[in-house]
Amino acid sequence: MTQQRLDAFCGLYCGACLIYQCTQNGDLAQAAAAFGRPEEGLACDGCRSSRVTLACGDCWYRDCPTGKGYSSCADCPEMPCAALRDLRTRRPHLAELVDNLQALRADGSARWCADQAKRWTCPSCGKPTWWYETTCSKCGAVTPTGFPPPERH
Ligand SMILES: [Zn+2]
Secondary structure (H helix, E strand, O other), X not given: OOOOXXXXXXXXXXHHOHHHHHHHHOXXXXXXXXXXXXXXXXOOOOOOOOOOOHHHHOOHHHHHHHHOOOOOHHHOOOOOOHHHHHHOOOOHHHOOHHHHHHHHHHHOHHHHHHHHHXXXXXXXXXXXXXXXXXXXXXXXXXXXXXXXXXXXX
């Protein structure tokens, strides 16, 4: 399987998404349980792949930069536009989108993704961690990059 770029068009790091991680581990049941969703349609190989999870498959934030011919919002002179500033307020892991895009613009995709891969790794056991993992599910160590879980609706 060819490695997809894991920087989403909007500046999210797909590698820190539980759905992406569970898809790659062949353990979609874990993600389905975590989000209270059926497994059907949940699988995802990242925003830039041909298999994108339901919630991300019909995403305005993918269509906008691709429609303008940009490889991500980082290439857009309007970044951070009003739509991105709004997206940033919706969930804790989206709050840093503009910072991510500015770092992507400065560092380029390959370097930024390598930095993110390190950032979203348990410092104790090396397991990949995801946005809302505040203690490692494998070894129990504190994972300092995890956000406190958002309220469930
Ligand atoms: Zn660990």
